[in-house]
Amino acid sequence: MSSPSPVKVIGASDSPYSHRAEAALRLKGVPYELLLEDLGNKSDLLLKHNPVHNKVPVLLHGEAAICESLVIVEYVDEAFPGGPPILPGGPLARAAARFWARFIDDKCSKPFWLALWLEGEAREGFEKEFKENMALLEAELGGKKFFGGDTVGLVDIAACVFAHWLGVFEEAAGVRLVADDEFPRLRRWAADYAADEKVGACLPDKQQLLKNFTAKKAMFVASAKAMLPK
Structure with a gap:
C-alpha cells in the first residue's frame, strides 16, 4: 500500500486566508507542513505554484498545487472524505x-x-x-x-x-x-x-x-x- 501524498501549506502567520486552509486540514484531521512565506520577499516556491496571483495560501498535495483559500477548503473537504464534512450534504x-x-x-x-x-x-x-x-x-x-x-x-x-x-x-x-x-x-x-x-x-x-x-x-x-x- 502506497503512503499518502504529503500535504503542505504555503502561508503567512498573520493571514486569515492562510488560516482558512489550515482550519480545513485540522477539521479533517490531515497532517500538514506549514511553509511560512515572507510576503515582502516572495519565494520562488510561491511564485512557481501561484503564478497568477502570487498570493498565499497555496496547498501542495503531492504534485498538485491548489490556490485561493475557499477553493482550498472545498478541495480539502472532497480530497479527504474520511474526516467530518466541512460542506453540508444536500x-x-x-x-x-x-x-x-x-x-x-x-x-x-x-x-x-x-x-x-x-x-x-x-x-x-x-x-x-x-x-x-x-x-x-x-x-x-x-x-x-x-x-x-x-x-x-x-x-x-x-x-x-x-x-x-x-x-x-x-x-x-x-x-x-x-x-x-x-x-x-x-x-x-x-x-x-x-x-x-x-x-x-x-x-x-x-x-x-x-x-x-x-x-x-x-x-x-x-x-x-x-x-x-x-
Missing part, C-alpha cells in the same frame, strides 16, 4: 454555504478594509456598507451556533477574520467599527469559533498580530487608498 445547503462564503469575500472584505484605513466621508460610507453586510450575516446566522448548525463549516471558516482578526485590526487602525452592543449573535459565534479545539489551534496570537499590523499600518493605508477609484 445540494441546496451546499449552494447556500457557497453563496454566503462568496458574500463574505465579495461584499464584506472590501468595505471592512477601507473602513479601517481611510478617513473622513469615504471611511464613513464604507463603515455603513460594512455594517449593513454584517447585519445580513447576523440574520443568516440566526440562533445557530455556527452558520451550518452545530459544527464549524465552510461559512464559519470564510468568516474567520471577523471571529479573531477584527478587534486586532481595529486596535492597529485606531478605529472602532463594531460597538460592544452590536451584532450579539456574531459576537457569540466568534467566541464559539475561537474556542473550537481544532480551528483554535491554528489561530495566531493576538498580541503578535497587533505588533505585525501596527508595523504595517502605513502600508495598509496606502493599499486602501489604492483601492479607491481614480
Whole structure:
C-alpha cells in the first residue's frame, strides 16, 4: 500500500486566508507542513505554484498545487472524505454555504478594509456598507451556533477574520467599527469559533498580530487608498 501524498501549506502567520486552509486540514484531521512565506520577499516556491496571483495560501498535495483559500477548503473537504464534512450534504445547503462564503469575500472584505484605513466621508460610507453586510450575516446566522448548525463549516471558516482578526485590526487602525452592543449573535459565534479545539489551534496570537499590523499600518493605508477609484 502506497503512503499518502504529503500535504503542505504555503502561508503567512498573520493571514486569515492562510488560516482558512489550515482550519480545513485540522477539521479533517490531515497532517500538514506549514511553509511560512515572507510576503515582502516572495519565494520562488510561491511564485512557481501561484503564478497568477502570487498570493498565499497555496496547498501542495503531492504534485498538485491548489490556490485561493475557499477553493482550498472545498478541495480539502472532497480530497479527504474520511474526516467530518466541512460542506453540508444536500445540494441546496451546499449552494447556500457557497453563496454566503462568496458574500463574505465579495461584499464584506472590501468595505471592512477601507473602513479601517481611510478617513473622513469615504471611511464613513464604507463603515455603513460594512455594517449593513454584517447585519445580513447576523440574520443568516440566526440562533445557530455556527452558520451550518452545530459544527464549524465552510461559512464559519470564510468568516474567520471577523471571529479573531477584527478587534486586532481595529486596535492597529485606531478605529472602532463594531460597538460592544452590536451584532450579539456574531459576537457569540466568534467566541464559539475561537474556542473550537481544532480551528483554535491554528489561530495566531493576538498580541503578535497587533505588533505585525501596527508595523504595517502605513502600508495598509496606502493599499486602501489604492483601492479607491481614480
